Every structure is written in C-alpha cells, then in structure tokens.
Amino acid sequence: MYSVSKHNDFIQLLESLLPEDGLLQTDIAALSLSKVSITSEFACSMYEPSVYFIARGVKEVHLAEQIYTYDASTYMLSSVHLPLSGKITEASQEAPYLALKLTFSLDEIMEVVQESGDAFAQPCTKKCDCALVMGAMDEALLDALIRLVSLLKNPKMISALSPLIIKEVLYRLLDHHPQMFIKQFATMGSYAYRIMQAIRLINTHFAEPLRITEMAHQLGMSNSLFHRHFKKVTTLTPIQYQKKVRLQMARKLLLSQKVDAANASFQVGYASPSQFSREYTRMYGLPPKSDTKHQSDFSKQS
Known part of the structure; x- marks a missing residue:
C-alpha cells in the first residue's frame, strides 16, 4: 500500500x-x-x-x-x-x-x-x-x-x-x-518470447492471410504448440487475434478517415464486405455505418 x-x-x-x-x-x-x-x-x-x-x-x-x-x-x-x-x-x-x-x-x-x-x-x-x-x-x-x-x-x-x-x-x-x-517475454528462445514475435508479425501484416503452419515453422514450433501457447498469452487463438486487430483497424479507418465500410473492409484484409459487416456487428454491437454515426453523436455529447 x-x-x-x-x-x-x-x-x-x-x-x-x-x-x-x-x-x-x-x-x-x-x-x-x-x-x-x-x-x-x-x-x-x-x-x-x-x-x-x-x-x-x-x-x-x-x-x-x-x-x-x-x-x-x-x-x-x-x-x-x-x-x-x-x-x-x-x-x-x-x-x-x-x-x-x-x-x-x-x-x-x-x-x-x-x-x-x-x-x-x-x-x-x-x-x-x-x-x-x-x-x-x-x-x-x-x-x-x-x-x-x-x-x-x-x-x-x-x-x-x-x-x-x-x-x-x-x-x-x-x-x-x-x-x-x-x-519470460524477455528471454530469447522461450515460448513466450516466440509468441511475442508472432504477435508482432500479425500486427505488422494484419491485412495479409494468416498462414499458421508457416508462422509456427518460422518460430520453431509445431502447429499445436503454437496454438496452445498463443492462447495462453493472449486468451485468443491466432485467427481470433488477427480478426480483432483487423476490426479495430477498420473502425479506426471508419472514424478517422471517413471511408465507407466496403473500402475499410478491403484495406484490412477482408475479401467479403458482407462477412466484414457481420463480424463488425458481432464485435461492436452495431453495423459499421450505424456504429460510426453513434460514435460521432456520442463524441458531440461529450
């Protein structure tokens, strides 16, 4: 205390x-x-x-x-x-x-x-x-x-x-x-350190397809070991983690650059705007357009 x-x-x-x-x-x-x-x-x-x-x-x-x-x-x-x-x-x-x-x-x-x-x-x-x-x-x-x-x-x-x-x-x-x-995260060769490297790669290349086998091999881990330790560190699977990063980046684009939902979805790596809209709604509770308006209105009230 x-x-x-x-x-x-x-x-x-x-x-x-x-x-x-x-x-x-x-x-x-x-x-x-x-x-x-x-x-x-x-x-x-x-x-x-x-x-x-x-x-x-x-x-x-x-x-x-x-x-x-x-x-x-x-x-x-x-x-x-x-x-x-x-x-x-x-x-x-x-x-x-x-x-x-x-x-x-x-x-x-x-x-x-x-x-x-x-x-x-x-x-x-x-x-x-x-x-x-x-x-x-x-x-x-x-x-x-x-x-x-x-x-x-x-x-x-x-x-x-x-x-x-x-x-x-x-x-x-x-x-x-x-x-x-x-x-653990600062010790070269530890599983935690390797997962941190994976997190850095996903954040840097979030719009690219996530190739789990290739990434695990690059880190010297099997697929199952990579999945297990990734979830221990982040509580998410690699795919779930990438999805959250993509949706957050898309929301940032929608709020700051005034791009439309379809454009934002492609920029963050989605091939299907409809899938993007569904997953965005699941994460934020509102479709992209409605969420953008709601956030804008809330900011004005604040």
Missing part, C-alpha cells in the same frame, strides 16, 4: 498538468497522461506494451472472456500488443478520472533482466502465462511515478533523468512477484 498524502500529491500533480479533459502526450516520449470527467462507453483499442496507472477513478477492461477492473490501488500491465475493450466506470466533473500510461520496449525489458542477474531468479508461484496482469500499487512504485511526472515541470532534466526513473519503474514491476512473467 501507500500513504494517503502521497496519493493526494500524485492527484494534485496530475491535475496541475491536465487543466482540461483529454489525452496529453508528454515531453517524455514513453509517458502519456489522461483526464476524463464523465464515464465512458466500451471502446475497443490495441493496447501496446505498457503499464497503466490510475490516480483517481475506475476502469474496466475486457480481454476475450476475461474481465479486469482496476483503480488507484492497482495497475494493469500489458507485455505485448493486445486487442482490448475498456470503459471508464467512475468519473465525474468533481472528481475526474486521472490516469498515466508508460510504454516500454522489449529492449528495455531485456536490459533490466540482464542487469538484474540473479536478483529475480526465484520462480513465480502463480500462473503467469497471460500477457495482461494486475498488480498492487505500493509506496516505492508510486514515489517513482511522482518523480517521473514531476520532471515535466523541469524540462531540462528530462533527457538525463527520465530514462533512469523509467528503468527504476521496470525494475520495481519485475520485482513484484506476480509479474515475474516479464522475464
């Missing part, structure tokens, strides 16, 4: 940097801050390798059939790109939702693991295959976050100090017992 006064300091610091609602991409490239004064509907998006902290408010996130809820007492850690849907369930004008996202790369994790030597060699006592986990906030982690965010008020110190504090945060995450799985 952590002291109430330190938590209040964190809230005041974020409020001073976020005078209005919205997402702030800060001068620290890996760090973004957000403020929202109303609860939200479910929104699907691709969560990159990041750790997500909430200073105030509550968020609910869905990954396949799994439901995760976190608040200021916890954090959410995603070690690979995952297609998630989430909504803010607690926020108001008087007490806006305040959150922080810190992204990291495989290279950064590998550096921390290599430098730690045997410091984190003890085995994990809990199942830690899935790439999305929750952890409990503590005083030391909160203190590091406050020092990192405080650098935004001293820009000349960012280049020298932010990499050190980010590394400290990663060390502390690695030290949190349930999160030992990070080491």
Whole structure:
C-alpha cells in the first residue's frame, strides 16, 4: 500500500498538468497522461506494451472472456500488443478520472533482466502465462511515478533523468512477484518470447492471410504448440487475434478517415464486405455505418 498524502500529491500533480479533459502526450516520449470527467462507453483499442496507472477513478477492461477492473490501488500491465475493450466506470466533473500510461520496449525489458542477474531468479508461484496482469500499487512504485511526472515541470532534466526513473519503474514491476512473467517475454528462445514475435508479425501484416503452419515453422514450433501457447498469452487463438486487430483497424479507418465500410473492409484484409459487416456487428454491437454515426453523436455529447 501507500500513504494517503502521497496519493493526494500524485492527484494534485496530475491535475496541475491536465487543466482540461483529454489525452496529453508528454515531453517524455514513453509517458502519456489522461483526464476524463464523465464515464465512458466500451471502446475497443490495441493496447501496446505498457503499464497503466490510475490516480483517481475506475476502469474496466475486457480481454476475450476475461474481465479486469482496476483503480488507484492497482495497475494493469500489458507485455505485448493486445486487442482490448475498456470503459471508464467512475468519473465525474468533481472528481475526474486521472490516469498515466508508460510504454516500454522489449529492449528495455531485456536490459533490466540482464542487469538484474540473479536478483529475480526465484520462480513465480502463480500462473503467469497471460500477457495482461494486475498488480498492487505500493509506496516505492508510486514515489517513482511522482518523480517521473514531476520532471515535466523541469524540462531540462528530462533527457538525463527520465530514462533512469523509467528503468527504476521496470525494475520495481519485475520485482513484484506476480509479474515475474516479464522475464519470460524477455528471454530469447522461450515460448513466450516466440509468441511475442508472432504477435508482432500479425500486427505488422494484419491485412495479409494468416498462414499458421508457416508462422509456427518460422518460430520453431509445431502447429499445436503454437496454438496452445498463443492462447495462453493472449486468451485468443491466432485467427481470433488477427480478426480483432483487423476490426479495430477498420473502425479506426471508419472514424478517422471517413471511408465507407466496403473500402475499410478491403484495406484490412477482408475479401467479403458482407462477412466484414457481420463480424463488425458481432464485435461492436452495431453495423459499421450505424456504429460510426453513434460514435460521432456520442463524441458531440461529450
């Protein structure tokens, strides 16, 4: 746990940097801050390798059939790109939702693991295959976050100090017992590492046909082993994962570029607009055209 006064300091610091609602991409490239004064509907998006902290408010996130809820007492850690849907369930004008996202790369994790030597060699006592986990906030982690965010008020110190504090945060995450799985993802040759490579390939080439046998062979795995470990990490099969990525990319096209549904479906790899429409409706609850209008109307109301 952590002291109430330190938590209040964190809230005041974020409020001073976020005078209005919205997402702030800060001068620290890996760090973004957000403020929202109303609860939200479910929104699907691709969560990159990041750790997500909430200073105030509550968020609910869905990954396949799994439901995760976190608040200021916890954090959410995603070690690979995952297609998630989430909504803010607690926020108001008087007490806006305040959150922080810190992204990291495989290279950064590998550096921390290599430098730690045997410091984190003890085995994990809990199942830690899935790439999305929750952890409990503590005083030391909160203190590091406050020092990192405080650098935004001293820009000349960012280049020298932010990499050190980010590394400290990663060390502390690695030290949190349930999160030992990070080491698996940073260990060359491990099944988790190979699945991460597969995830990267699917995200890079999502519009292309997914050739399971070819990908499994490329990773040095049998089809059955590839399927089993892919689902352990993502809770989805490779085909289900690619479908979610395609539909999210299509939705992004529909909302941001104003393309029609047929055009969006072809751009993300669908050969049949009707199949695209069916699967889009199944995932988002509305056909593409209706969903686009609904999202536009909701944005105007917000």
